[in-house]
Amino acid sequence: MLEVQNIHTFIGQFHILEGVSLTVPAGSIVALLGRNGAGKTTTLKSVLGLTPPRAGKIIFNGQEIQGRRSFDIAALGIGFVPEHRAIFRDLSVAENLRIAERRKGDFARKEAFIFSLFPDLQRLIKLSGANLSGGQQQMLAVARALVPDNKLLLIDEPSEGLAPVIIEQMMEAIRQLSAETTVLLVEQNFIVASRLAQHYVIIEEGRSVQHGLMADLVNDKETIHRYLGAA
Amino acid sequence: METLRKNRTRLITLAALAFLFVTALQGMESEDWAITVLRGLSVGAVTFLVAAGLSLILGLMDVLNLAHGELFMVGAYVGWTVYVRPDTFIDVLPPLLLLAAGLALMPWQRALLSRLSLSPQVARLWPWAALAAALATLALTLPRFPLAIWNPDAFAQSPGAFALALDQGTLQMPAAAVFTEIAPIAGILGVLLGGALLGAAIVGLGLRRGGGAPTARLPRRPLLWAAALAAAGVAFYAGNDPLTAALFTMNSTARFFLSMAVATGVGFVLGGLIESTLIRPLYDRPIYQIMLTLGLSFIGVELVRAIWGRPEFTMPKAALFNGTGDGCPAVTLSDLLAHQCSTILLFDGRIRTYNEVFIILVGVIVLVAVWLLLQRTRLGMIIRAGVQDAEMVEALGINVRRVFTLVFALGVALAALGGVLAAPSIGLSNDMGTRLLLLALIALAIGGLTSFPGAAAGAVLVGLLQQFIIKYGQIGINLPFLAEPFKPSPPLVPASTVLLMVIILLILPNGLFGRNE
Numbered sequence: 047m048l049e050v051q052n053i054h055t056f057i058g059q060f061h062i063l064e065g066v067s068l069t070v071p072a073g074s075i076v077a078l079l080g081r082n083g084a085g086k087t088t089t090l091k092s093v094l095g096l097t098p099p100r101a102g103k104i105i106f107n108g109q110e111i112q113g114r115r116s117f118d119i120a121a122l123g124i125g126f127v128p129e130h131r132a133i134f135r136d137l138s139v140a141e142n143l144r145i146a147e148r149r150k151g152d153f154a155r156k157e158a159f160i161f162s163l164f165p166d167l168q169r170l171i172k173l174s175g176a177n178l179s180g181g182q183q184q185m186l187a188v189a190r191a192l193v194p195d196n197k198l199l200l201i202d203e204p205s206e207g208l209a210p211v212i213i214e215q216m217m218e219a220i221r222q223l224s225a226e227t228t229v230l231l232v233e234q235n236f237i238v239a240s241r242l243a244q245h246y247v248i249i250e251e252g253r254s255v256q257h258g259l260m261a262d263l264v265n266d267k268e269t270i271h272r273y274l275g276a277a
Numbered sequence: 278m279e280t281l282r283k284n285r286t287r288l289i290t291l292a293a294l295a296f297l298f299v300t301a302l303q304g305m306e307s308e309d310w311a312i313t314v315l316r317g318l319s320v321g322a323v324t325f326l327v328a329a330g331l332s333l334i335l336g337l338m339d340v341l342n343l344a345h346g347e348l349f350m351v352g353a354y355v356g357w358t359v360y361v362r363p364d365t366f367i368d369v370l371p372p373l374l375l376l377a378a379g380l381a382l383m384p385w386q387r388a389l390l391s392r393l394s395l396s397p398q399v400a401r402l403w404p405w406a407a408l409a410a411a412l413a414t415l416a417l418t419l420p421r422f423p424l425a426i427w428n429p430d431a432f433a434q435s436p437g438a439f440a441l442a443l444d445q446g447t448l449q450m451p452a453a454a455v456f457t458e459i460a461p462i463a464g465i466l467g468v469l470l471g472g473a474l475l476g477a478a479i480v481g482l483g484l485r486r487g488g489g490a491p492t493a494r495l496p497r498r499p500l501l502w503a504a505a506l507a508a509a510g511v512a513f514y515a516g517n518d519p520l521t522a523a524l525f526t527m528n529s530t531a532r533f534f535l536s537m538a539v540a541t542g543v544g545f546v547l548g549g550l551i552e553s554t555l556i557r558p559l560y561d562r563p564i565y566q567i568m569l570t571l572g573l574s575f576i577g578v579e580l581v582r583a584i585w586g587r588p589e590f591t592m593p594k595a596a597l598f599n600g601t602g603d604g605c606p607a608v609t610l611s612d613l614l615a616h617q618c619s620t621i622l623l624f625d626g627r628i629r630t631y632n633e634v635f636i637i638l639v640g641v642i643v644l645v646a647v648w649l650l651l652q653r654t655r656l657g658m659i660i661r662a663g664v665q666d667a668e669m670v671e672a673l674g675i676n677v678r679r680v681f682t683l684v685f686a687l688g689v690a691l692a693a694l695g696g697v698l699a700a701p702s703i704g705l706s707n708d709m710g711t712r713l714l715l716l717a718l719i720a721l722a723i724g725g726l727t728s729f730p731g732a733a734a735g736a737v738l739v740g741l742l743q744q745f746i747i748k749y750g751q752i753g754i755n756l757p758f759l760a761e762p763f764k765p766s767p768p769l770v771p772a773s774t775v776l777l778m779v780i781i782l783l784i785l786p787n788g789l790f791g792r793n794e
């Protein structure tokens with residue numbers, strides 16, 4: 047589905063990614079792990095061309111997409127749920143969803159599925175984005191990425207700043223939506239990541255250093271300790 | 278507390294209006310008061326047309342377009358030309374359309390030229406050769422295109438006399454200009470070729486800097502565009518005489534609406550060109566943007582001086598707003614429509630149909646139209662979202678750059694419309710843009726910079742205050758601690774608007790409708 051080959055990304059003068067490679071098999075959830083500032087978010091943004099890589103290749107569904115404009119890349123079927131949700135405050139919940147339509151009627155087609163994942167949103171549909179709680183914003187951000195027919199979702203820190211009950215709800219939603227789309231997930235909370243993802247990639251100081259099956263990583267206490275800090 | 282803060286805006290707006298009205302009623306006849314309010318709204322409407330574009334552009338692109346006032350002025354001068362000298366307007370169209378046709382080929386040329394593999398030497402040199410050839414061709418043909426020149430020195434051509442003769446049908450039709458030194462076909466083909474060469478040169482210079490990989494196939498759309506533009510150019514050239522005659526025999530009301538439409542359209546195209554060629558490369562460099570738009574405003578003034586010459590013009594009002602005689606000033610709406618009166622009787626005072634009714638009407642129509650565009654359409658939704666986070670909009674798969682160009686063009690179109698709208702009432706001059714830009718910036722600061730309703734509210738407040746101070750300059754204001762009525766002197770007029778801004782910003786640092794960021 048997605049193959050990132052040795053990309054190098056600069057932000058201003060700073061060499062943020064110094065060789066990240068990863069593979070996301072179709073139909074799976076891949077967790078991107080690493081400490082704060084390792085380059086996980088930049089990796090997602092590089093895939094989408096928001097911080098275009100200067101070197102390396104990114105292949106999505108057999109096409110090379112590095113160097114293309116972001117809207118062009120997204121239109122190939124990549125949805126983005128950014129770290130701080132980026133809900134449009136001046137738009138209502140309904141507008142926040144409809145703005146993501148790529149073809150007319152996308153929202154109507156997906157409405158039932160989206161509301162089955164996030165029943166709360168149906169109730170809030172007329173509210174403005176500014177009036178949502180953190181958890182509601184997170185649900186809306188994920189829902190927004192589901193409106194068009196995206197083949198791949200890039201989800202950044204879905205559990206950040208949320209109450210445990212909401213995290214459970216969010217995990218359940220991500221598990222359900224992964225039946226339809228492939229997910230590349232950035233997650234600080236290792237428990238959440240390990241329960242959702244089948245594969246993992248660890249990034250350390252801008253380099254991808256290790257990857258494999260999540261089931262193997264869970265038992266590899268040493269690796270967890272070395273790269274992620276937590277045990 | 279939260280509700281109080283939310284309604285603070287409304288409370289303060291209401292307080293300001295109440296204050297204005299109380300002081301207004303004190304010592305002012307009701308007809309004076311009504312007329313002053315209408316004049317204030319009229320100034321507010323024109324200011325709003327400039328401020329609206331400024332605020333949309335500032336909100337979406339973070340570009341403070343200091344050339345906006347000059348674009349307002351360009352709108353006025355273009356509208357004036359279409360209105361008073363339609364022959365010149367028709368004469369200008371063919372060369373411009375043919376040049377645009379040549380330049381429209383650029384995407385096609387880029388695709389074609391990027392396939393050639395040339396030796397570095399040739400690749401380095403040919404764009405310059407093409408540029409020289411383009412400039413030579415254009416220099417030979419473009420200035421020889423026949424153009425009915427407006428001569429500001431001839432008194433017989435003064436706008437007032439001209440328009441009067443037009444309306445009475447006594448105008449001596451100006452002699453049609455024709456190609457003199459070269460054959461028409463040579464002129465037409467020359468400009469077309471010159472435009473295409475110029476486009477090729479620009480493409481060549483761009484390719485040399487490594488722009489663009491070879492594309493799979495040649496795009497067909499530029500060819501269609503070029504063909505359409507060239508055909509339009511030739512059609513305007515061939516149909517020059519009947520078109521000119523048609524415009525000259527058209528009644529002045531229709532010609533005025535046409536000039537409004539043309540000025541708005543020219544503003545739209547000009548705005549699109551400025552954004553896509555000049556502003557786009559500078560989105561990451563705010564200081565350069567300011568310098569660019571400031572420079573553009575100077576260029577605008579000098580360009581208008583160079584083209585239109587005389588420093589000041591008047592624009593005669595269209596027949597629809599100029600009726601006198603029987604049944605005027607109008608008392609009822611049917612009178613007004615039947616006699617097309619220039620004035621209306623209101624509270625025993627006379628208000629001018631154009632200045633105090635039509636301008637406000639257009640302002641309100643634009644306000645509602647833009648509001649509907651922002652709230653009810655997908656484009657408006659994208660604009661509102663883009664104001665907050667353009668990157669996220671792009672990440673949803675929306676071409677934000679195209680929206681930027683569109684909004685810039687729209688903003689400039691509104692300013693140009695404001696220009697032609699204001700021209701019959703305030704006249705045309707080289708400094709009309711600068712003056713209005715200042716007023717619009719103050720209105721913007723009062724309203725909260727990037728808020729569209731804020732721009733409207735700020736513009737209305739500024740207009741009202743300005744007109745009331747002017748009125749008090751004539752009749753004097755009774756202040757409790759002064760024996761004589763106080764008469765604000767003319768310099769206090771601009772000062773008062775700045776003072777209003779200072780007061781409002783002291784109470785509400787983000788302006789009336791501004792958001793805490």
